[in-house]
Amino acid sequence: MKKDVSLDISLLEPHVTKDKLKDLQTKVSSIHKSLWNKTCKGNGFLGWLNLPTEAEKTFGDVKEVAEEIRHDADYLISIGIGGSYLGARATIDFLSDPFQKQNVLFLGHHISSDYAASLFSFLKDKDVYVNVISKSGGTTEPAVAFRLIRQELAKKYSDSELQKRIIATTDAKKGILHDFAEKEKYRRFVIPDDVGGRFSVLTPVGLLPIAAAGCDLQELLKGAKSMQDLCEKNDNVLDNPALTYATARYLLYQQGKNVEVLSAFEPFFQYVGEWWKQLFGESEGKENKGIYPTAANMTTDLHSLGQYLQEGERMLFETFVRLGQTYAEISIPHIEKDPDKLNFVAGQTLSDVNENAYLGTKYAHCDGGLPNMTINAPARNAFSLGQLYYFFEFAVAVSGLLMDVNPFNQPGVEAYKKNMSALLGKPGFEEQKAKLDKKIKGE
Amino acid sequence: MKKDVSLDISLLEPHVTKDKLKDLQTKVSSIHKSLWNKTCKGNGFLGWLNLPTEAEKTFGDVKEVAEEIRHDADYLISIGIGGSYLGARATIDFLSDPFQKQNVLFLGHHISSDYAASLFSFLKDKDVYVNVISKSGGTTEPAVAFRLIRQELAKKYSDSELQKRIIATTDAKKGILHDFAEKEKYRRFVIPDDVGGRFSVLTPVGLLPIAAAGCDLQELLKGAKSMQDLCEKNDNVLDNPALTYATARYLLYQQGKNVEVLSAFEPFFQYVGEWWKQLFGESEGKENKGIYPTAANMTTDLHSLGQYLQEGERMLFETFVRLGQTYAEISIPHIEKDPDKLNFVAGQTLSDVNENAYLGTKYAHCDGGLPNMTINAPARNAFSLGQLYYFFEFAVAVSGLLMDVNPFNQPGVEAYKKNMSALLGKPGFEEQKAKLDKKIKGE
Numbered sequence: 073m074k075k076d077v078s079l080d081i082s083l084l085e086p087h088v089t090k091d092k093l094k095d096l097q098t099k100v101s102s103i104h105k106s107l108w109n110k111t112c113k114g115n116g117f118l119g120w121l122n123l124p125t126e127a128e129k130t131f132g133d134v135k136e137v138a139e140e141i142r143h144d145a146d147y148l149i150s151i152g153i154g155g156s157y158l159g160a161r162a163t164i165d166f167l168s169d170p171f172q173k174q175n176v177l178f179l180g181h182h183i184s185s186d187y188a189a190s191l192f193s194f195l196k197d198k199d200v201y202v203n204v205i206s207k208s209g210g211t212t213e214p215a216v217a218f219r220l221i222r223q224e225l226a227k228k229y230s231d232s233e234l235q236k237r238i239i240a241t242t243d244a245k246k247g248i249l250h251d252f253a254e255k256e257k258y259r260r261f262v263i264p265d266d267v268g269g270r271f272s273v274l275t276p277v278g279l280l281p282i283a284a285a286g287c288d289l290q291e292l293l294k295g296a297k298s299m300q301d302l303c304e305k306n307d308n309v310l311d312n313p314a315l316t317y318a319t320a321r322y323l324l325y326q327q328g329k330n331v332e333v334l335s336a337f338e339p340f341f342q343y344v345g346e347w348w349k350q351l352f353g354e355s356e357g358k359e360n361k362g363i364y365p366t367a368a369n370m371t372t373d374l375h376s377l378g379q380y381l382q383e384g385e386r387m388l389f390e391t392f393v394r395l396g397q398t399y400a401e402i403s404i405p406h407i408e409k410d411p412d413k414l415n416f417v418a419g420q421t422l423s424d425v426n427e428n429a430y431l432g433t434k435y436a437h438c439d440g441g442l443p444n445m446t447i448n449a450p451a452r453n454a455f456s457l458g459q460l461y462y463f464f465e466f467a468v469a470v471s472g473l474l475m476d477v478n479p480f481n482q483p484g485v486e487a488y489k490k491n492m493s494a495l496l497g498k499p500g501f502e503e504q505k506a507k508l509d510k511k512i513k514g515e
Numbered sequence: 516m517k518k519d520v521s522l523d524i525s526l527l528e529p530h531v532t533k534d535k536l537k538d539l540q541t542k543v544s545s546i547h548k549s550l551w552n553k554t555c556k557g558n559g560f561l562g563w564l565n566l567p568t569e570a571e572k573t574f575g576d577v578k579e580v581a582e583e584i585r586h587d588a589d590y591l592i593s594i595g596i597g598g599s600y601l602g603a604r605a606t607i608d609f610l611s612d613p614f615q616k617q618n619v620l621f622l623g624h625h626i627s628s629d630y631a632a633s634l635f636s637f638l639k640d641k642d643v644y645v646n647v648i649s650k651s652g653g654t655t656e657p658a659v660a661f662r663l664i665r666q667e668l669a670k671k672y673s674d675s676e677l678q679k680r681i682i683a684t685t686d687a688k689k690g691i692l693h694d695f696a697e698k699e700k701y702r703r704f705v706i707p708d709d710v711g712g713r714f715s716v717l718t719p720v721g722l723l724p725i726a727a728a729g730c731d732l733q734e735l736l737k738g739a740k741s742m743q744d745l746c747e748k749n750d751n752v753l754d755n756p757a758l759t760y761a762t763a764r765y766l767l768y769q770q771g772k773n774v775e776v777l778s779a780f781e782p783f784f785q786y787v788g789e790w791w792k793q794l795f796g797e798s799e800g801k802e803n804k805g806i807y808p809t810a811a812n813m814t815t816d817l818h819s820l821g822q823y824l825q826e827g828e829r830m831l832f833e834t835f836v837r838l839g840q841t842y843a844e845i846s847i848p849h850i851e852k853d854p855d856k857l858n859f860v861a862g863q864t865l866s867d868v869n870e871n872a873y874l875g876t877k878y879a880h881c882d883g884g885l886p887n888m889t890i891n892a893p894a895r896n897a898f899s900l901g902q903l904y905y906f907f908e909f910a911v912a913v914s915g916l917l918m919d920v921n922p923f924n925q926p927g928v929e930a931y932k933k934n935m936s937a938l939l940g941k942p943g944f945e946e947q948k949a950k951l952d953k954k955i956k957g958e
Contacts, residue, residue: 154818170630171637182815183869184782186895187613189843194614209855213814216847216868219857223848252854270819330828331774331807338627350819357823360884364774364823364831366809371656372625374931375597376713376793380800380807382927385773387830388807400632404659405666411695412652414662416941425659425939426626432934435954440930441803452629484825487883488817491875496868498859511878 075396076298077459079313080446081320083438084389087327088320088445093309096319096474103473104307104315107466112473114480119266120465123274124297124458130261131289134276137239137259138283142175145237146198149191149221150281151180152205153213154350155269156241159278159461162347163292164285166340166457176285180204180217188217192224200225203284205241205277207263209249212492241276268480270351271465274458288454295458303466313447314463317391318470320445325363325475329389329443333381335368336393337430340452342369344393348464355468355479362475371429382440390437390444393460394430397451398423518839519741520902522756523889524763526881527832530770531763531888536752539762539917546916547750547758550909555916557923562709563908566717567740567901573704574732577719580682580702581726585618588644588680592634592664593724594623595648596656598712599684601793602721602904605786606735607728609900613783619728623647623660631660635667643668646727648684648720650706652692655935684719711923713794714908717901731897738901746909756890757906760834761913763888768806768918772832772886776824778811779836780873783895785812787836791907798911798922805918814872825883833880833887836903837873840894841866 081088106112107121119126141148150160157178164176179191202225204218225234240253241261253260261276272278274296283289299314306312309319321332332352334345345367356362368377381390404425406418417425437444447463449456472479494501494508524531549555550564562569584591593603600621607619622634645668647661668677683696684704696703704719715721717739726732742757749755752762764775775795777788788810799805811820824833847868849861860868880887890906892899915922937944937951 153815157815158819169633171633182782182813183780183865183872185841185843185845185865185869187782188845188865190612190614212860212868212872213818215855215857216860216865219847219850219855220845220865248856255854330830337625339625339630340627346819349816353820353823353827357820357825357827359826360829362823362827364809364827365820366807370625372596372600373792375656375928376601376789377796377800377808378931379925379927380796380805382800382930383802384796384800384805384807386803387773398628400628402628402631402663404662407662411698412658412662413691414658417655417659417939420939422626422628422631422659422663425655425935426628428938429626429655429931429935431951431955432936432938433931435951436930436934440927482822484822484883485818487825487879488821488872488876491879492868492872493875495871495875496860496863508874508878512874 075450076302077313077450077456077463078448079316080448081316083434084320084324084443084445087329087443088323090310092323093316093319096322097309099474100309100315100319100470101307103470106473107469108304114478117266117268117271117480119264120268120271120274122300123267124293124300124462127274127279127293130276131279131293134261134279134283135289138280141201141284142286144199145201146175147195148176148201148203148281148284149179149195150176150203150205151214151217151221152277153181153211155272156205156214156277157181158343158347158350159273160281162343163273163278163282163287163457165343166452167287167454168285170340174285176281179221180214183213183216188220192221195224201237201239203239203241203280204249206249207243207269208247209242209252210247212489212496215248239280241280268482270354273347273461291454292458295455296462297458299459299462299466303462314466315470317445317447317463318467318474321363321471322474324389324443329363329387331364331366331388333366333368333377333388333390334393335370335373335390337370337426338395338398338452339369339372341393344457344460345369351464352468354482354485355472356475356477358477358484361477370433374433381437381442386441388442390442392430392434392444392446394446394448395452395456396448399452518893519745520756520893520899520906521891522759523891524759526877527763527767527886527888530772530886531766533753535766536759536762539765540752542917543752543758543762543913544750546913549916550912551747557921560709560711560923562707563714563717565743566710567736567743567905570717570722570736573719574722574736577704577722577726578732581723584644584727585729587642589618589641590638591619591644591646591724591727592622592638593619593646593648594657594660594664595720596624596654597793598715599648599657599720600624601786601790602716603724605790606716606721606725606730606900608786609783609895610730610897611728617728619724622664623657626656626659631663635664638667644680644682646682646684646723647692649692650686650712651690652685652695653690655932655939658691682723684723711925713797716790716904734897735901738898739905742902742905742909746905757909758913760888760890760906761910761917764806764914765917767832767886772806772830774807774809774831776809776811776831776833777836778813778816778833780813780869781838781841781895782812782815784836787900787903788812794907794911797925797928798915799918799920801920801927804920813876817876824880824885829884831885833885835873835877835887835889837889837891838895838899839891842895
């Protein structure tokens with residue numbers, strides 16, 4: 073369990089070799105330095121670098137409120153989108169039992185009317201807390217969801233009950249949600265100014281719902297802290313796995329590999345994959361650059377995407393995530409006369425079969441011309457996940473800087489938001505609305 | 516509700532224009548003809564063309580067994596992978612209430628030990644039926660899952676109870692599962708010889724679990740049948756939406772757009788997206804050709820992939836799926852003094868907001884150089900979904916034939932299977948095992 077996250081790049085050859093990586097050492101060292109002395113592009117958003125240490129400061133308050141929620145409520149409704157949704161969702165899904173009651177539910181991560189109606193109907197006879205998460209309070213999806221759920225809850229709770237049951241995670245000093253929460257005297261947690269949404273899982277944004285779900289915050293942070301230490305001390309492109317990963321990706325990208333497939337062999341990883349897609353897509357995908365991030369859930373997707381991965385267009389590379397240890401051991405029994413022809417695996421565990429599926433896949437894909445590498449994570453636990461989070465965050469920072477983009481902004485997200493605001497009739501967007509109305513009519 | 520699935524390609528210009536589509540009419544007509552007179556590549560696997568009509572033959576038996584399951588069991592465990600999993604999963608997810616008990620659970624769609632252990636523990640005090648779905652019975656994932664769950668169920672059911680509770684969907688005449696089911700006298704449903712896994716949702720493979728979940732088979736088949744009629748009669752590349760979709764994709768692919776993003780604006784569509792990924796990836800992805808299929812769930816993913824879609828590398832094109840009608844209408848209330856600054860949308864419904872998010876997005880992405888088209892489906896109901904299934908199936912057949920591959924085989928899926936079998940010590944794979952062991956040792 074004490075082993076760290078590590079990276080195996082042997083099946084990237086000849087696209088990526090140790091020599092090719094070493095050739096980039098000077099560049100990587102300088103990027104490493106520019107991150108830690110905060111002189112890189114986007115250096116106003118480097119708060120995530122020290123979050124594993126910083127988090128301890130708010131840790132106590134988060135745990136206390138989370139305990140209250142676990143004690144007093146059937147469900148916590150976590151309202152947020154993007155980074156204010158995926159970190160919590162990923163962590164809870166990764167660590168929880170899929171067939172036991174899940175006490176954290178999500179809203180405001182899309183605008184589905186049927187989903188909201190189903191949720192409200194389900195919650196009618198349940199005791200509920202709400203955590204609304206939005207830096208500005210101006211993002212439409214969570215803002216609308218929050219207005220709707222307040223209306224629902226007001227049907228059964230008094231104002232003072234509501235005051236206790238709504239917790240806002242927002243900007244420290246300003247913004248619509250901040251001001252509203254102040255006025256209504258909701259309890260508040262703060263999103264640090266220097267941490268972007270996709271890097272915020274280890275702030276109260278992620279930590280409150282994660283703790284409310286009963287996950288082990290301490291181990292999560294310990295894992296992240298251990299990777300922080302490694303990433304801070306070590307600027308060697310071959311010894312620091314986050315640097316190796318970032319640089320290998322960069323080399324692949326330079327060779328025309330512009331789609332990455334993150335393939336994990338446990339279904340619990342699915343939403344970590346979604347979190348990773350935001351982290352990498354939003355950090356790199358600008359100025360018409362970037363590797364397009366896609367994820368696969370194995371072995372499920374070997375029976376859907378497998379054909380393409382094996383024999384389709386070769387602009388892809390693959391990154392496996394392999395978990396070293398699972399909770400449950402299930403041994404495959406021997407059966408007399410072997411009616412289903414499976415006795416050749418009798419005595420092996422399900423995990424053995426899964427491990428051989430992984431091994432079989434990586435060599436098959438390599439033979440098919442799909443370069444691949446493997447991120448080894450020790451186990452399906454909070455410590456490993458904390459390591460993985462920091463590993464990916466540090467890697468994407470380096471990777472974005474290697475591509476010479478600012479990995480910490482997301483200017484392109486505004487485009488649809490502006491159009492939507494205009495179409496919805498938001499004051500100040502009149503001109504854009506007129507333009508769009510014309511386009512729509514013209515169809 | 517009576518409106519059909521349709522396609523809007525106006526925002527594909529200048530990449531795709533009506534003239535460019537018409538230039539391919541002769542080729543498309545000849546492909547259309549080769550499908551219906553069964554002379555195309557892979558013509559041994561065209562049974563799906565007539566499934567909406569054929570399905571009526573087995574329909575009665577499927578419904579009867581499904582009713583028994585709904586009456587006698589708390590849960591149906593559906594065991595299958597790839598096409599024997601995704602069609603049922605997609606249909607049930609699309610049509611069900613996400614916050615109500617879901618009585619169909621899945622197993623054998625991966626090899627996760629923790630997942631299986633959680634499921635077995637959950638099922639201890641539940642009444643269970645099993646539907647094991649595998650043409651040959653030789654695919655490792657479902658075969659192992661089936662052996663394990665038989666062992667679990669034998670702890671609480673007698674042999675005759677088990678005989679009643681296990682239903683096998685398999686080959687008509689041969690194979691490991693067929694022979695085993697015959698011997699044990701399990702009830703059997705047949706996977707037609709001329710229907711590949713990814714085209715099998717309208718055979719008992721999909722229909723039994725779908726009916727057991729309480730979805731409306733009749734409407735699903737009616738929808739598919741209406742699209743079958745359209746696709747059979749109409750070979751005009753501009754009038755038949757499945758032909759338009761296939762040909763537009765082909766034109767985009769020829770212009771270097773080798774990644775498609777299927778973006779739906781309802782979360783219930785998520786697994787239809789997974790089904791679609793298998794259908795397209797497995798049909799096209801061979802001979803180093805094919806468009807890599809990826810999916811996005813909007814507006815969730817506008818806050819994760821949105822940045823990349825707006826400003827990243829331009830090898831992408833996007834296909835929106837827009838549902839015309841939802842079940843629930845939720846109106847956004849007006850609030851005195853507008854504390855959350857949302858009164859500008861007061862009086863609009865959540866569906867209005869969602870529709871404007873879609874409109875805002877498609878114009879924003881178009882402005883960002885991301886060509887996009889829209890599949891309009893009438894509603895979130897079984898009829899629309901049936902139409903969509905047939906629409907996509909017919910489109911991928913045409914699309915694969917335009918790319919000059921056999922859309923109905925999947926030779927590449929064998930590569931990992933063979934490696935895995937070898938590594939697991941399956942008799943007959945000794946030579947391959949020796950080779951792989953050497954590679955693994957060499958690391």
